[in-house]
Amino acid sequence: MAITEGSALNSVASSQKQTLSTNYLDLAATANEGWAQQYVPDLMEKEAEVFGNRTISGFLSQIGAEEPMTADQVVWSEQSRLHISLKGTIDLNGGDSNQGLFTVITDIDGNVSGDGFTVANHGVRANDTVLLSSGNNVVKAIVHSVSGAAISVKSYDTAVLEGLSEVASATTLLVYGSEFKKGDTYGGSDARTANEPTFKSFSNKPIILKDYYEVSGSDASRIGWVEITSEEGQSGYMWYLKAESDTRSRFTDYLEMSMLESQVALAASVTDTALAGAGTATGTQGLFDAIEERGNVTSGISGVNAATDLAEFDAILAEFDKQGAIEENMMFVNRATSLAMDDMLASMNSYGAGGTSYGVFSNDEDMALNLGFSGFRRGSYDFYKSDFRYLNDKATRGGINATAGSAAIRGVIIPAGTSSVYDQNLGKNLTRPFLHVRYRASQTDDRKMKTWVTGSVGAATSSLDAMQLHFLSERCLITQGANNFMIMK
Numbered sequence: 001m002a003i004t005e006g007s008a009l010n011s012v013a014s015s016q017k018q019t020l021s022t023n024y025l026d027l028a029a030t031a032n033e034g035w036a037q038q039y040v041p042d043l044m045e046k047e048a049e050v051f052g053n054r055t056i057s058g059f060l061s062q063i064g065a066e067e068p069m070t071a072d073q074v075v076w077s078e079q080s081r082l083h084i085s086l087k088g089t090i091d092l093n094g095g096d097s098n099q100g101l102f103t104v105i106t107d108i109d110g111n112v113s114g115d116g117f118t119v120a121n122h123g124v125r126a127n128d129t130v131l132l133s134s135g136n137n138v139v140k141a142i143v144h145s146v147s148g149a150a151i152s153v154k155s156y157d158t159a160v161l162e163g164l165s166e167v168a169s170a171t172t173l174l175v176y177g178s179e180f181k182k183g184d185t186y187g188g189s190d191a192r193t194a195n196e197p198t199f200k201s202f203s204n205k206p207i208i209l210k211d212y213y214e215v216s217g218s219d220a221s222r223i224g225w226v227e228i229t230s231e232e233g234q235s236g237y238m239w240y241l242k243a244e245s246d247t248r249s250r251f252t253d254y255l256e257m258s259m260l261e262s263q264v265a266l267a268a269s270v271t272d273t274a275l276a277g278a279g280t281a282t283g284t285q286g287l288f289d290a291i292e293e294r295g296n297v298t299s300g301i302s303g304v305n306a307a308t309d310l311a312e313f314d315a316i317l318a319e320f321d322k323q324g325a326i327e328e329n330m331m332f333v334n335r336a337t338s339l340a341m342d343d344m345l346a347s348m349n350s351y352g353a354g355g356t357s358y359g360v361f362s363n364d365e366d367m368a369l370n371l372g373f374s375g376f377r378r379g380s381y382d383f384y385k386s387d388f389r390y391l392n393d394k395a396t397r398g399g400i401n402a403t404a405g406s407a408a409i410r411g412v413i414i415p416a417g418t419s420s421v422y423d424q425n426l427g428k429n430l431t432r433p434f435l436h437v438r439y440r441a442s443q444t445d446d447r448k449m450k451t452w453v454t455g456s457v458g459a460a461t462s463s464l465d466a467m468q469l470h471f472l473s474e475r476c477l478i479t480q481g482a483n484n485f486m487i488m489k
Contacts, residue, residue, distance in 0.1 A: 135165025333411030
């Protein structure tokens with residue numbers, strides 16, 4: 001019997017009593033590393049969590065709700081404005097100084113047609129009393145006759161109508177009442193028809209999000225020397241637990257980021273034959289896209305970050321006055337904007353111009369000062385401020401904003417409370433938060449956040465020598481009353 005020694009066997013004895021690397025089994029690739037050291041290192045097994053809580057989800061859960069749906073599309077209707085106000089062109093007709101011809105071009109929101117409004121179905125009728133404004137002048141008049149988009153008006157004050165400007169589409173017409181003579185009827189050539197209320201319909205469709213994590217059966221059985229802690233609080237020496245947890249947390253963030261960033265694709269702009277159905281990636285409308293399309297955008301008044309003065313907020317208030325005038329609003333902003341607002345509000349204290357003032361509310365120099373503000377009231381509006389982690393994190397929008405210039409998003413202003421809308425799928429009026437997520441679900445399958453395991457590790461479902469953990473969700477965001485929202489750029 002013969003024993004053949006391995007030529008690379010690291011077991012050569014030393015001729016002296018010394019602690020040398022040759023006395024130890026070398027498990028490292030390079031000398032003097034790892035187990036090749038003669039001195040035992042102080043091993044810190046716990047993985048350092050240097051980024052804190054790395055997830056950015058939670059924004060939508062704070063301000064919205066989640067509801068199931070069973071259709072491929074969500075359709076809802078929003079009420080139109082109550083009062084009739086139009087944009088158009090005034091022709092002073094020259095020969096008659098107190099008579100003019102107003103031609104409708106759009107409604108006050110700039111719509112030419114659609115959602116129940118057309119330039120020929122504008123709602124203005126004979127004997128309506130109106131305000132006409134253009135060229136820094138306002139004229140009160142009465143509607144003499146209506147023929148499609150052409151509205152003949154006569155001024156109550158002779159020759160005053162001539163003060164209006166005939167610049168194309170520069171005149172605004174507002175109906176404020178009506179006037180009839182005694183015994184007058186609605187008959188004749190200027191028959192007065194009843195106005196029917198109109199509404200605006202909007203729709204959105206869900207998208208399907210998927211991801212998965214895979215670990216082989218061998219790796220699932222290995223023990224590491226690094227102790228990990230997952231985002232869900234699991235801890236141990238099984239590395240695949242961390243990898244699985246990171247995949248889950250990243251997918252959860254994707255669910256929220258998709259509801260913020262997604263947009264509807266233009267016709268034929270994106271084609272993917274791998275997608276089922278129509279074979280096109282149609283997208284879905286996220287929060288930012290909905291606000292930019294149907295809401296309000298502020299780029300500031302005086303500089304890159306105009307939250308340093310009240311001028312921007314006064315302009316925001318004026319815009320909200322034109323819309324729903326919802327008094328309570330929540331602001332989710334990035335760090336720079338948050339600090340600028342704090343500085344703006346602090347500057348309102350005249351005693352603080354040369355430094356921090358003492359003596360107010362028993363303040364003294366030894367107490368910790370709160371130099372931030374959680375909200376403020378301006379006019380009849382309350383604004384509550386909160387940091388938006390998604391806009392700060394370098395690995396998410398924070399990194400994009402650093403180089404996006406004027407396209408960077410500083411924050412969003414979202415109305416608090418609920419809105420009442422007509423749901424065409426359910427056939428009734430419902431009260432919901434302005435923002436809510438709709439996810440596909442039925443008694444058979446709930447696709448809000450669906451997970452399942454396949455493979456032969458654990459509960460065996462196939463011959464695959466691995467564990468696959470799958471994630472799936474089908475959802476979309478409903479932004480109701482986007483005219484009351486503001487995106488800050």
